[in-house]
Amino acid sequence: MEVEAALIRKIIHVDMDAFYASVEQRDNPELRGKPVAVGGSSKRGVVAAASYEARAFGVRSAMPSVTAQRQCPDLVFVKPRFEAYKAVSRHIREIFSRFTDIVQPLSLDEAYLDVTQDKQGIGSAVKIAKAIRTAIRDETGLTASAGVSYNKFIAKLASDQNKPDGLCVILPEQGPEFVASLPVRRFHGVGPRTAEKMAKLGVNTGADLAQKDEAWLAHHFGSWGGYLFQAARGIDLRPVNSNAVRKSIGAESTYFNDKRSEAELRDALDVIVDILWDRIDRHCGQGRTLVLKARYSDFRTITRSRTVGHILADRAAIAQLGHRLLDQIQPVEMGVRLLGLTLSGLIDQTTSPESTPQGHFTFDHIED
Structure with missing residues (x-):
């Protein structure tokens, strides 16, 4: 299957480098060159972002x-x-608007x-990407990476x-x-568990995936x-949608050691609440429905949800409702290997995420 010329677009994906941590290092010279984590340092705290100096030690976002x-x-x-x-984000988007009106923030x-x-009639997506990165550096003091394809x-x-x-440029023929x-x-949406499943099926690279037909992929x-069938062949027909609507914001954690006791589950849920609230806050999400997901050691998955008559407007409200939902599955009959919370039915936000083929947005899994 080849990409038809009529469907070829010039797309740039701009991704700020260690954004939160870089802003902190920019604004506080004493932090420059040091390993920095944005987040809480308490026992139940979570890393929201890590500088590249910290990443060298394996520190990552969503890590306890x-x-x-x-x-x-x-x-x-x-x-x-x-x-x-x-x-800073508003400033960066103003820079984007100088070059195009078709922008889809994630x-x-x-x-x-x-x-x-x-x-501006520049004509070259590569030149535009370079101009955007230069403007971001000159006007904000921060760096951004870009993919052009x-x-x-x-x-x-x-x-x-x-x-x-x-900067990385991938032409249609490449x-x-x-x-x-x-x-x-590396494929967007392929988390650790999906990658593990693929490995068991003999699929480790894009080349391996491209060897499978659509019926085989649909079966598994x-x-x-x-x-997956189209992605493995370098095909993606989705347009950049400046009016994309987020349907949910969630966070879930997959555990190497199953959680069994009530204390373990409540501690685990508190960590997920911190991650979820960070994401709700940064995306300006507002909603009234909270969904708890639990997957047992036998891979049976259950959900519990509740819709309230007011917007869940702070971390305390999310935590309180989350623990009430957790009460509904106590005591657990067997170990819990995955726990997650999702704020759904969003009614207002200032940023919009990528729409996945399933029609909703799922954040990366976290493994401890």
Whole structure:
């Protein structure tokens, strides 16, 4: 299957480098060059973002703070300043608007841009990407990486290719070969458990995936099979949607050691609440329905949900309702291998995430 010329677009995916941590290092010179984690340092705290100095020690976003501190004893914790991050994000989006009106933000720190017909008549998506990165550096003091390609799927992969402060260009004729060379774990939406399942099926790279027909993929991955079939061939027909609507915001954790006791489950839920609230806050999400998901050691999955008559407007409200939902599955009959919370039926937000083939947005799984 080849990409038809009529469907080729000029897409840029811009991704700020270690955004929260970089803003903190920019605003506080004493933090520059040091391993920095944005988030809480308490026992139940979670890393919201990590500087590249911290990432060198294996510190990652969504990691429990105690684990991060253990991996990097010199780690400096900084409390999040979301208003500062939002202000910088607004400036960056103003820069985007100079080049195109077709912008689909995914979060405060990344977005897709369709520059097929750019406002300045530059004509070259690569030159536009360079101009955007230069403007961001000059006007905000921060760096951004960018991927330039003919569709959203590959542009997003490309933006991560030369981080930090990098640029990667994948032309239409290079797309299938580029995708074939990547591990499937790099594919958007493929988490650790899906990658593990693929490995057991003999699928480790894009090339392995491209060897499978659509019927085989549908059998093993359901409705997601069609997406995988096209992605493995470098095809993605989704347009950049500046009016995309987020349906939910969630966080879930998969555990190597099953959680069994009530105390373990409540501690685990508190960590998920912190991660979820961070994401709700940064995406300005508002909703009234909270969904708890639990997957048992036999892979049986259950959900419990509740809709309230008011907006769940703070972490305490999310936590209180989350623990009430957890009460409904106590005591657990067997170990819990996955626990998650989702705020659904969102009614208002200022940023819009990527729409997945399933019609909703799922954040990365977290493994401890």
